[in-house]
Amino acid sequence: MKRFFYPDSPGNMILRLFLILLLHAIPLLFSPLFAQEEDEPEENLDVFWKWVKWNNPGSFLIDHYIKQAEGLHDLREQEIAKLKTKEEWQARQKWVKDKLNELVGPFPEKTPLNPRITGVIKKEDYRIEKVVFESMPGFYVVGCVFVPEKIKKKAPAILNVIGHSQEGFRGEIYQQVYLNLVKKGFIVLAIDPIGQGEDVQFFDPDIGENGFSSVGYSVVEHCYAGNLNFLSGKTLARYFTWDGIRSIDYLVSRKDVDPERIGVTGFSGGGTVTSYVSALDDRVKVSVPCSWSTACRRHTETKGTQDAETNFVGGLKEGISLEDLIEVRAPKPTLMTFTSRDQYLSIQGAREAYQEAKKVYNVYHEPDNIQFIEDDFKHWMTPKIRQKIYKFFMDHLDVEGDPTEEEVQFLSWDELNVTPTGNVIDWLKGENIQSINAKETAPLLKELEVSRKTIPDHLEKTMKKAPEISGYISPEYGDGDPFFNGRYQRDGYSVSRYAIKGEGKYLIPFLLFKPNTGKPSYPAIIYLHPDGKAAEAAPGGQIEEFVRKGYLVAAVDVVGVGECKNTVTRENADDYTGVLIGRSTPGIQAGDIVRVVNYLRHHAQLDHENIGAVGIDEMGIPLLHATAFEPAIKNLTLVGSLISYRSVVMNDLYKIGLVFNSPGYWHPWEIDFSWGIAGVLTGYDLPDLIGCIAPRKVALAGLKNQLLETATDEAINLDMKFPHSVYKYKNASENIKIEEDVNDLGSLVNWCFK
Structure with a gap:
């Protein structure tokens, strides 16, 4: 029987529509099998890009803190389980x-x-x-x-x-x-x-219609004031x-x-x-x-x-x-x-x-x-x-x-x-938390001042108290093999991606920049930037300048920074967990730095007696700790580093750790404590660590006060008095250099390596 095809019949129109949809669907059905993976950027400096196991480095720090907290909860629960009567x-x-x-x-x-x-x-x-x-x-x-x-x-x-x-x-x-x-x-x-109602602590009558906090609404004020207390060992x-x-x-x-x-x-x-x-x-x-x-x-x-x-x-x-x-x-x-x-x-x-x-x-x-x-x-x-x-x-x-x-x-x-003015401090000219905490911290600073008069004893105390208060744990030398994850060749040097084991169940990613000059060994620089290892890693950047001058450079993302920056909690949730368990982010980061130093000491093309460190802005704090604790770091250059914790506690306002949130006066900042160490002023301050580094070379450029402004001569004379006295005591006055600004970082680093 002869079959006829009627293209416009309802049945055939449905068949045609089905075939068209099927043809469009076939690529979708099989796309997982044939589609190419997302192309990796031509030069990708992220070490963990598309990893499976380490696919969320933004949780490294908080996970590490929580793991330690869980251990402390376990101990407490064991004690509770014993209670019967x-x-x-x-x-x-x-x-x-x-x-x-x-x-x-x-x-x-x-x-x-x-x-x-x-x-x-x-x-x-x-x-x-x-x-x-x-x-x-x-x-x-x-x-x-x-x-x-x-x-x-x-x-x-x-x-x-x-x-x-x-x-x-x-x-x-x-x-x-x-x-x-x-x-x-x-x-x-x-x-x-x-911090609320008519008890705003950092009240400014010129903000808003009726005055408001100069740092933000209640939660912001609480954390802002809380950080001051933490530094002094109080809550x-x-x-x-x-x-x-x-x-x-x-x-x-x-x-x-x-x-x-x-x-x-x-x-x-x-x-x-x-x-x-x-x-x-x-x-x-x-x-x-x-x-x-x-x-x-x-x-x-x-x-x-x-x-x-x-x-x-x-x-x-x-x-x-x-x-x-x-x-x-x-x-x-x-x-x-x-x-x-x-x-x-x-x-x-x-x-x-x-x-x-x-x-x-x-x-x-x-x-x-x-x-x-x-x-x-x-x-x-x-x-x-x-x-x-x-x-x-x-x-x-x-x-x-x-x-x-x-x-x-x-x-x-x-x-x-x-109150008649809408704020009790404004009305009665009373105290606020900052002023009370400053008065209570003054005796701690006086104790440090007295202790510093006996230089050898004070340095010994600092080297004992600083690891304890900061929660620093000294790494084992050669702790873990490096994980190599690819290399890029640039004009005159290479960039390699590495990761090594951190203190806990996390990895420390870093980039290794090595000159291709054929020398048997190179002096090395540990480089830390608050924006991460890639911040100055592009061709023409600061790291390339170092490499061109013959340095091997390890640009490191310590935990909580760069590729490992916290992406899963509020700005301070990880650091405040550290406060609870007796650890600090700078202390843990200092351990990360020393681990990278230990790796470099295994490197065949490294001059082991010539390892220096460069820290930018707030990364100067963990790097200063690491250099004080690890003698293998032979010199230190800090740019824009905080001059002291004293300057934060003893002044009305501070800006370190303020992370921009939104315009306006209600919630302008999130308050971060990654720079802080709870209880630090009960035992030492940043200048004491500089003294512990002596007689190794230290270059300090563009030191910042609590407002992240260039420190005044008066502040420098006050806070740097002790480091200068230590270098003089050790007949090494020429080994500490303080400059107001950074005109040529490369020359400053070269001075440290001479």
């Missing part, structure tokens, strides 16, 4: 209390509060007393006392500490809670946290905690407050402060920390360490974790509240902390005194959580009535404004 738990509680006082303190003596009421507002069923008092002389706390009109005798009082809202206790979510508590018969004192948590403790002093001084019925609550950052105050002040009968952050295993693993005030210097190294802040209170009533989808906190960590805390409450036969509530929501206090807060306080502070949440009329900023 009430007596054993009581011994643990005493140890924790003492350790917290050591880590968060030492606290100052209690001085007169000198409270003043700046205004009173009467509402239908309560009144507001606006109050300012001094937690330390000249250091002010701003708040409002909300007093129910219906009370006829001494009433229970609650201190409400606040999270990171810039408006402080005036935020509506906070008003929702404390106004409901007032309606139920509680006196409430709500205070502005440091910002001390100020938050002490303000809370002195706030309780104020409450119990009032005739209308029952001192035996004191509670504390706070949400988010306020939850953190609640946990501190409740752990350290025995007058707190009932504690309700809500959605708060303090380092625990799961939080470190998932969300990462948070603002400076959540981290104690060496806290985890000393065995303190979030759970301890709850357990030390047992058997006093504590309610923990969290949300399951919190974008900042780990709900799993909260659950595990609760399960551990139940053990000590069970030992005390008070299982109902520790409670936990969660709701399925983001970072917030949901109606379900708020309802539980009211009931918990009413049950445990003996307040009768209906715990149901009531509708409240929110108050405006003007109604809750306590």
